[in-house]
Amino acid sequence: MLRESGVAFFSSLTLHSLAMAFVVGINLALAFSLLGLIPSLLNRRFEPFFALHWWAVGLIFVSGVALLIAYPAKALTNPVFYLKFTALSAGLLITRRLQRSVSGRTAAHQPPPGDKFSSRIPTALAMLSCWMLTIGAGRFLAYTHSVLLASRYF
Amino acid sequence: MEQALLAFSHGTGIFDFMHSPWGWPVAESLHFLGLSLLIGTVGVFDLRMIGLGPGIPYRNLHRMVPIGVLGYAINLVTGTMFLSSAPDQYLYNPAFQTKLGFMLLAGCNMIWFYTTCSTEVRTTSDSLPVSGRAKLIGTVSLLAWCTIIVCGRLITYYRPPYHWCFWC
Numbered sequence: 001m002l003r004e005s006g007v008a009f010f011s012s013l014t015l016h017s018l019a020m021a022f023v024v025g026i027n028l029a030l031a032f033s034l035l036g037l038i039p040s041l042l043n044r045r046f047e048p049f050f051a052l053h054w055w056a057v058g059l060i061f062v063s064g065v066a067l068l069i070a071y072p073a074k075a076l077t078n079p080v081f082y083l084k085f086t087a088l089s090a091g092l093l094i095t096r097r098l099q100r101s102v103s104g105r106t107a108a109h110q111p112p113p114g115d116k117f118s119s120r121i122p123t124a125l126a127m128l129s130c131w132m133l134t135i136g137a138g139r140f141l142a143y144t145h146s147v148l149l150a151s152r153y154f
Numbered sequence: 155m156e157q158a159l160l161a162f163s164h165g166t167g168i169f170d171f172m173h174s175p176w177g178w179p180v181a182e183s184l185h186f187l188g189l190s191l192l193i194g195t196v197g198v199f200d201l202r203m204i205g206l207g208p209g210i211p212y213r214n215l216h217r218m219v220p221i222g223v224l225g226y227a228i229n230l231v232t233g234t235m236f237l238s239s240a241p242d243q244y245l246y247n248p249a250f251q252t253k254l255g256f257m258l259l260a261g262c263n264m265i266w267f268y269t270t271c272s273t274e275v276r277t278t279s280d281s282l283p284v285s286g287r288a289k290l291i292g293t294v295s296l297l298a299w300c301t302i303i304v305c306g307r308l309i310t311y312y313r314p315p316y317h318w319c320f321w322c
Contacts, residue, residue, distance in 0.1 A: 010307070010308070010311060013307055014303075014304050014307045014308075017186075017303055017304075017306070017307050018300060018303050018304070020186075020190075021186070021189055021190050021193045021197075021303055022193055022197070024186075024187075024190035024193075024194070025190045025191065025192070025193030025194025025195070025197055025198070026194055026198065027194070028190055028191055028194045029194040029195060029198055029218060029221075032218070032221060037221070038214070038217055038218045038221065039211070039214035039217060041210075041214075045207055045208075045209040045210045046207060046210065047207075048206045048207045049198065049201070049206065049207055052201070052206065131190075132183075132187065135183050135186050135187055135190070136179075136180075136183040138183075138186075139179045139182040139183040139186065140179045140183070142179070143175075143178065143179045
């Protein structure tokens, strides 16, 4: 039904894209902050944006499940889907770890460079890799499937 | 227009690249990356002006805008690649036309911001809200970029000539 309903499928796809843009966008901003390209965002004042980020992650999950229900064979038979899922999960784990590391810190107290964040550059590079891989795999999903509908086998 | 775009695409090698197995998905990935850079920088700054994240210095978030401009430049290049490689699918597509309209709105809104209140916002104390006008500009900007994303997704669903459009 979801597949045949143009509105439902399109809404899921649009919500997925919108939420993904917010999640990737906020993570890219955090990565640039870790790299020192922009002033640090890693303090408790950024918490409302983390909250928005996790709401958007919820939307990605709900719309992603809807898209999966619409074309299960298309995604589940494609290794690119698992690549996207792995990169997305790894990216979110890094974000969660980063959020936890700043949750006890006040805006006024910033750690000196090289303090707790001696691994800030590897972390930022890992974040950038995860999110670029997530986007790339998401786009390639539409072009690399070998099976569209499981029903063709019945 | 269509012929000129196609000639440009063929002349520059864009057409051949875009019609290779990797061309379209690579360009789409870069296009989405550019859009995410815009949302992560300009969008976050807009949200801060609207009132999210009180205490975060406006001037710090404003320093992210050049990265947003980089995202916009990536989108301009990849968008031109899409348009010139299949102009008939875009020029007569109501979703694409609407997307361009909202891009124009976002551009005008940005000019309004820089000509009226950018200095005021950057010098506003971290703990104070910005003026009503700056909040309006932030809201319009955020809504415009979200609509641009929606219209971008809609392009596939309104491929000419099988679409419904009251002005086409």
